[in-house]
Amino acid sequence: MTASEIRELLRWATADVISFGGGMPDPSTFPIEDIAKIVAYVLEAYPHKALQYGSTEGVLELRQEIAKFSESFRGIRARPENIIVTVGSQEALELLGRVFIDPGDVVITENPTYLAALQAWRVYQPRLVGVPMDEHGMVVEILEERVKQLKAEGARIKFIYTIPTAQNPSGLTMSQDRRKYLLEVAERFDLMIVEDDPYSYFLFEPIEVSPIKALDKNDRVIYLSTASKIFAPGFRLGWVIAKEDVVKWFNLAKQSLNLNTSNFVQYIFAEGLRRNVVLKNLPHVRDLYKRKRDAMLAALETYMPPGVSWTRPSGGMFIWVTAPPHIDTKELLKTAVTQYKVAFVPGHGFFVDQSVRNAMRLNFTYPSFEQINEGIRRLAMAIKGA
Numbered sequence: 365m366t367a368s369e370i371r372e373l374l375r376w377a378t379a380d381v382i383s384f385g386g387g388m389p390d391p392s393t394f395p396i397e398d399i400a401k402i403v404a405y406v407l408e409a410y411p412h413k414a415l416q417y418g419s420t421e422g423v424l425e426l427r428q429e430i431a432k433f434s435e436s437f438r439g440i441r442a443r444p445e446n447i448i449v450t451v452g453s454q455e456a457l458e459l460l461g462r463v464f465i466d467p468g469d470v471v472i473t474e475n476p477t478y479l480a481a482l483q484a485w486r487v488y489q490p491r492l493v494g495v496p497m498d499e500h501g502m503v504v505e506i507l508e509e510r511v512k513q514l515k516a517e518g519a520r521i522k523f524i525y526t527i528p529t530a531q532n533p534s535g536l537t538m539s540q541d542r543r544k545y546l547l548e549v550a551e552r553f554d555l556m557i558v559e560d561d562p563y564s565y566f567l568f569e570p571i572e573v574s575p576i577k578a579l580d581k582n583d584r585v586i587y588l589s590t591a592s593k594i595f596a597p598g599f600r601l602g603w604v605i606a607k608e609d610v611v612k613w614f615n616l617a618k619q620s621l622n623l624n625t626s627n628f629v630q631y632i633f634a635e636g637l638r639r640n641v642v643l644k645n646l647p648h649v650r651d652l653y654k655r656k657r658d659a660m661l662a663a664l665e666t667y668m669p670p671g672v673s674w675t676r677p678s679g680g681m682f683i684w685v686t687a688p689p690h691i692d693t694k695e696l697l698k699t700a701v702t703q704y705k706v707a708f709v710p711g712h713g714f715f716v717d718q719s720v721r722n723a724m725r726l727n728f729t730y731p732s733f734e735q736i737n738e739g740i741r742r743l744a745m746a747i748k749g750a
C-alpha cells in the first residue's frame with residue numbers, strides 16, 4: 365500500500381497556504397438549498413427506506429434515474445440491471461482490482477493517469493503498463509504495439525484504463541477517432557476497457573466526442589462516473605455501468621466491503637436527478653470553471669520563468685505543468701509550502717513507474733480567482749529559486 369500524494373496534501377492545508385492540490389469542486393457550486401429541501405422531503409416521504417440497510421447493487425429508484433440520465437445526457441443505453449451504485453467511483457476502482465487483478469496480471473493505463481487508481485490496484489500486485497499521451501489523448505498506435513508484445517509474451521491483460529475526457533491529471537481529451545480506434549483494438553484483441561468519466565460534464569470548448577461506452581456495441585466497456593463533481597463529493601456516491609455479469613461480480617465483492625452504499629444519499633441523489641438539479645446547475649459550474657482555468661493560464665503566462673510548460677485543458681479541474689528537468693517537484697513541494705505558502709500535487713505519483721520527477725498537477729476549481737493569481741506568483745518564485 366502506498367500513500368496518495370493527493371490525500372497526504374490535506375496535511376499541508378493550513379489557512380495561510382494556497383493549495384492547488386485536491387480536485388475539489390468550488391463550494392459555491394454545491395446545490396445546498398435544493399439538497400436541504402430534498403433531505404426534508406426524503407425524511408418525510410420514506411424515512412424507513414432512507415435510513416435502513418439497502419441492497420448492495422443500490423436503490424432501484426436511483427439506478428433507474430442514472431439509466432435515464434446516462435441515456436439522455438451521455439448517450440449511454442443502460443438498464444438498472446447494468447448499474448451498481450458505489451461509494452464514490454473510488455470504490456469502483458477498488459472493485460476492479462478486487463474482481464479482476466491477480467498478481468502479475470497486466471493493467472494498461474495512460475501515462476500519467478489518476479494516481480488513486482494506481483494506489484488501489486497496487487494492493488493486487490499487477491504489472492502496470494503505461495502508454496504515453498499527446499494532445500489527442502492516449503497514443504493508441506503505441507497501445508496497439510504494446511498489446512501485441514504483451515500477447516506474444518503470454519501476458520494476461522485484464523483491462524485498459526482510460527480517462528478519455530478532460531483527463532486527470534493532464535486535462536487532455538481523447539479525440540473521437542482515437543476513441544473508435546481504441547475500441548477497435550479492444551475488439552480485435554478481446555480486451556476490456558475501463559472508461560473513468562468524472563469530467564465530461566465540464567468541457568469548456570465544444571468538442572465532438574462521445575463516451576466510449578456510447579460506442580460500445582459488445583459490452584466491452586466498463587463505465588465509471590460520479591456525483592462528486594456535479595452534485596457534492598461529500599455524498600461519496602459513484603456508479604458503474606457494465607454488462608450484468610460484471611455487475612454481479614462487483615456486487616459480490618462489494619458485499620464484504622461495505623454491504624451497501626448509504627441509502628440516505630442514494631435517495632437524495634435520485635431525487636436530485638428527478639428534480640433536474642444537476643442539469644440546472646451545470647451551465648453555471650461549467651462557466652465558472654472555464655473562467656478559473658483561463659485565470660490560471662493567464663497567471664502562468666505572466667509569472668512562470670522560461671523552461672516551464674503546461675497543458676491547456678479542454679475541461680475538467682486540472683492543469684499539468686512541467687518544470688525544468690533539474691527540478692524534483694516532490695522536493696520542491698516542501699520549499700513551496702514552508703517558504704512560499706503554496707501547495708500542488710507532485711507529478712511522479714501519476715506515472716506507473718513514478719519515473720517523471722519534474723511535473724506537477726494544479727487544481728483550478730477550488731481556489732478563488734485571487735488565490736489562483738497569488739498562488740501562481742508564489743509558485744513561480746519557488747521554481748525560480750529551485
Ligand SMILES: Cc1ncc(COP(=O)(O)O)c(CN)c1O
Pocket residue numbers: 387451452453454455478527532560562589590591592597600601602
Ligand atoms: C479520474 C478519477 N476517478 C475517480 C475519482 C474518485 O472520485 P469519487 O470517489 O469522488 O467519485 C476521481 C476524483 N478526483 C478522479 O479524478
Ligand SMILES: O=C(O)/C=C/CC(=O)O
Pocket residue numbers: 368370371385386387388532
Ligand atoms: O484530486 C483528485 O484527483 C482527487 C481528489 C479526491 C481526494 O480528495 O483524494
